[in-house]
Every structure is written in C-alpha cells, then in structure tokens.
Amino acid sequence: MAGRTTTPSQASPFPPAPFRYKKVVGWGDCDPAAVIYTPRAIVYANEALDAWYRDWLGSSWYFNNFKLRSAVGTPNVYTECTYFNPLHPDDRIDLVVGVKKIGNKSITFTMDAVRIDGKIAFRVIQVCCTVDPKRFRGIPVPAWMRAGLESYRESCRKAARAAKRSTKRQGG
Amino acid sequence: MAGRTTTPSQASPFPPAPFRYKKVVGWGDCDPAAVIYTPRAIVYANEALDAWYRDWLGSSWYFNNFKLRSAVGTPNVYTECTYFNPLHPDDRIDLVVGVKKIGNKSITFTMDAVRIDGKIAFRVIQVCCTVDPKRFRGIPVPAWMRAGLESYRESCRKAARAAKRSTKRQGG
Amino acid sequence: MAGRTTTPSQASPFPPAPFRYKKVVGWGDCDPAAVIYTPRAIVYANEALDAWYRDWLGSSWYFNNFKLRSAVGTPNVYTECTYFNPLHPDDRIDLVVGVKKIGNKSITFTMDAVRIDGKIAFRVIQVCCTVDPKRFRGIPVPAWMRAGLESYRESCRKAARAAKRSTKRQGG
C-alpha cells in the first residue's frame, strides 16, 4: 500500500469496484409501448448479479451450487424494483452492483441501472438467503463468501470517497 | 335462477372474483437448481395482471394503449415480490389478483401465487401509474377504469366474506 | 354417435387428440412493432410441448429427467419455425402438437399455432434426441415413450379422418 496513488484494483487481487455490468436495452425486451417491459428490468438486474458473482467474487451461481465441495445456493427471498426513468430500445445502461447488508444467513444487494446521462432508470434491492442446495435449508454465509462481500463493500466505499474528493478538487 | 341468492357473477356483468389465473410452472422457467428462476415469478404475475385487464376489466393493456379513443397506459413504477415457498417444474399455481389501493393517478395491485396445497409461493405488490401514452405524462385514473377497479375490489370483499361464513357454518 | 363407435378418448386411457394448448399472446411477448417477438413464438411452442408430455403422455420433462428410475432426457437438436401470419397482443391461439416421426434415438414433433380464424400463425418443427441425462449420451427411445408416441400419432390420424368424414357429410 506504500507509494503514491493506488487504485482499488492495484491494492487487491479483485477488479475495480463498483462492478458495472454493461447492457444495451434490446428491441425484444421492450413492449408495444416501446419501453422496457418492466419485469425484464428485474431479469437484467439478476443477469448483472450473476456476472458479479462470476467476474468479481470469482465464483458463479453455477459454481457455488454444483462445483464447490461445500455447495451453497443463494435463492432470492425478496426483490423490489423502483422504476425512476423509462428505458427505450438501444439505451445503454450500467448495472452497478452494491452490497447493502451482510447478514448471518442472508445478503442484501442493490442493482442500480444508470443511464448514459447519469440518471437512474431503475433500482433493484434484493435479499437472498444462503442454503445447502441439497436439502434447501438455511446455512450461514460461508466464510470465503463473507470475506469477498466485505472486501467488495469496502472497495465500493473507497471508490465513492475517492470520487467525492475528485469532485471537490475540481470545484464540483 | 329464481330466489334471492345471487353469486357475484349474477349480480354484475363481471365474472366471479377474485380472478384466478392458472399456470403450470414450466421446465424452461426453472434454473439448474430445479426451482423457478425468481425473476420469472414476476413475469408470471404480470402475465396474470395482463389477463385480469383483458378478461375481468374487459380492456387489455393493448386495448388501453392503442384502441381506446382516450388512450391510457399503466406503466409500473414499483414492484416487489416476497418468495415464501419454492416452486418446481409442473407445480400448479393460481395467481390471484387483488386491488389494494386506487389512488388518483396510480393503482396498487397484489398478485398471490397460491399452490395446490393452499400455501402461498410468492406475493407480488405492484404500483402502476396512469399516463397518456403519447406524451408519457401522468393523468388521473379514467372514470371507467376506476368503476371497474372498485367493482372488482367490492366483489373480492363479498367473496371473502362469503368464504368466511361458509367456513364458519362448516364448523371450520 | 350411437352404437359401437367410440371416440379416441373412450377407446384409450389418453385424453382426446390432437392436444391443443391454449395461449393468449401477451403484451410482454410483443415488441415495439406490436407483433410477437418471433423468438418467443418458439418459447410458446416448447411450453406447449412441455404440457403435452405432462398432460398427454403423463410424464413431463421434469419427471423424465429426475423422477424416473430409468431417467431420460430429450434435448432438442434441431428447431425450425416458419411464420405465416402475424400475432398481436390478446390474439388467442391453439398450439396443436403433432408427432411427425419416431426414430430410433430421436423424435420429430410439430407445433402449429392456429389462430381463432383458423389461419396458422406459425409452424414449428423440432427434433429431439433421447439421452441418458447423467452422461448426456444417446439412448434408444424408451419402450413406454414409444408406445405413447405411437398411440398419440394414431389418435391424431383417427381424429383427422373423423373430421374429414364429418366435413364431407355436411357437404363441406
């Protein structure tokens, strides 16, 4: 950590935070009103979360369920989505994944869809619990997963503070 | 057809309440954990709501947006879903549509997925607003839609009271 | 209908043929051109086929893969779809399932989407092979499945002949 500026990606083996999953709103995901069919926004958010597990945490839903010696499933128990601004075909969004709460047997994520103009199109808050996939019974969040979640949350906080400082310095 | 008793369907031009949309959980709607991929539960709920507009209210989303002289769109501004019990392929559910709140420019619906064993698999609460589809600006809930919503809510209440009386009479 | 003649449903423990899966085209299945997003027509056809296995053959994809002592999977190896007439939201269709060919290790199905005006909206031809799901290797079509497929195909032929006779008798 010595020396001058280090980005989160240099300070840790993990890629930069926050994780931004890029998506272009598809023609086939929009309805005859030419806006996204809203349930599909929630599909997008879960696609981003699937990618976060795979590309950031390094262990996907598939790996967690089927390839780990101590398998762990993370079924959703609650999802909410607030739609702030409409999305049309071809709109480019970043789905920004955040960790809101790390419980004993549950995790709360946020997935914000940010448009190119900086406005939030929709925000998903989602709670999953951790289960033994064979018996579908609750188990504590595994230590390795908790470590990754905490590291990610800390990286996001650092990035947010750095962004704030940078905005101030520029007189923003 | 003589006598005093009338079922809700006889007392009104509308079909019986509550509206139950039947669905069998598809193989393709389940993920490798062999349970429903949870975002698709929200797709199911919206399919049921689309059917409610069409089959109960008598005016579908398509009709409201494109065929009415005074067109009205009902885009979702908020959706939440709580998952109580898992759903597997071939599970038969009734999606029971309820009207929770009729606002000035918004409507709150509930869609409960009831399994054959009477347990609730998931419950969706969803708020839509009423808009002029051409300008995507809020407009008051049209009078004809409000009348239908109130009639439906009243029919559901009557049906609930009748079900309660019937349960009591049977010493339940 | 007097005398000895029996309808296919009386002559066998199976429900009447052909199997017709009813579907209403959803608002969310249509794109901004207000016609069905064509890949979803193929999703509809597979939903109908899933229902055919479950409701006609009596053994669903889920059951075949996970509940049978001698498990059998039927992954698709080829799908084609010809679109003849457009489908709009609220259009009611029957997806009529047919068995075109019963091979040694493969089955060819047809799924015709028939509109209420009798016109075919789209026709899907699909070939699946039969595999041992654990090793994902080809196995012969199991005897019980072959019997059901042949019985269904025969029932469809009988129904077609009866329909033809009935049309003739009416001077059609």
Add this chain to the structure above:
Amino acid sequence: MAGRTTTPSQASPFPPAPFRYKKVVGWGDCDPAAVIYTPRAIVYANEALDAWYRDWLGSSWYFNNFKLRSAVGTPNVYTECTYFNPLHPDDRIDLVVGVKKIGNKSITFTMDAVRIDGKIAFRVIQVCCTVDPKRFRGIPVPAWMRAGLESYRESCRKAARAAKRSTKRQGG
C-alpha cells in the same frame, strides 16, 4: 502498418468483420438439466442480430422502425437452429453474424455461437423480409441497407481469406 495492406476496418468506415457479439451463458437461461434451454439460444441469436444492426450497420431495429423517414421493418419469416454442442452456465460464446443471401425483399442471416474451444454450439439461419411497418406490406430492401449488407458480406469474405492465408503461412 506500412505498405499497401489495409485491414477491413481501415479500408471502410465500418468496424471489423465478422461482427462477434460476446455473451456468457446465464444461470437463468439454463434449465434443470443445467444446459441452455434451447429456445433461449434463438433469443441469444436475435440479440446478436439486433446488436449487429445497431453497432455494425449503424441503424438498429428500433431506429429502422421508428426514426427513419422511410421506415423499414424486418420481421422474421423463417428461423432454424441446429444444436451441435451443449452450453452450460458461465460458458463464454461469440455469436458471429453472417449475411448469407440478399434477396429483393428478404435477407438471410446466419448466427453461429462459437465456444471458447472453437466448437460451434449452435447455428441459426434466419430469413427476414423487409416491410413498410405502417401497412405491414413487403417493400424492396432499401438501397442504404443493401449497400451495408453487401459491404459487410465483402468484409467477411476478405477476413476469411486473410485468416486462411495466415493459417497457411504458419504451416497450419
């Protein structure tokens, strides 16, 4: 970079050919057999084609239908898909778009899903026709679209010849 050789991207204002749309197979796109639910492969292929129009041709389905002065729709009239090798969650594929035939009022595309090991997972062949979206009647492929299609097909051919030469030179 000296000399006469130019890559397709230097010789034209268009990006390099062939267009490769990258996709990771999602957990939610796979069924309980832990392979892609095959109709969703066709959804993937159409997502790639939507991206090709937008990112290569420079005029998306949405733009073509709603923003052009001379609007043009390209509804599919035929789709086929051959599944060669299974896809599991997390598998990375390139969807490679090809132009097979440019007719008077129709276009035939191919979308090949190439796995990281170079094997083809599935191949989609799809025919669309060109229509006036307001009247849903056939019109000739517009000149600007034909020019783009021909340019793309030529770029793909050049790239294929260059790849062949490069393989030969390396004694491949």
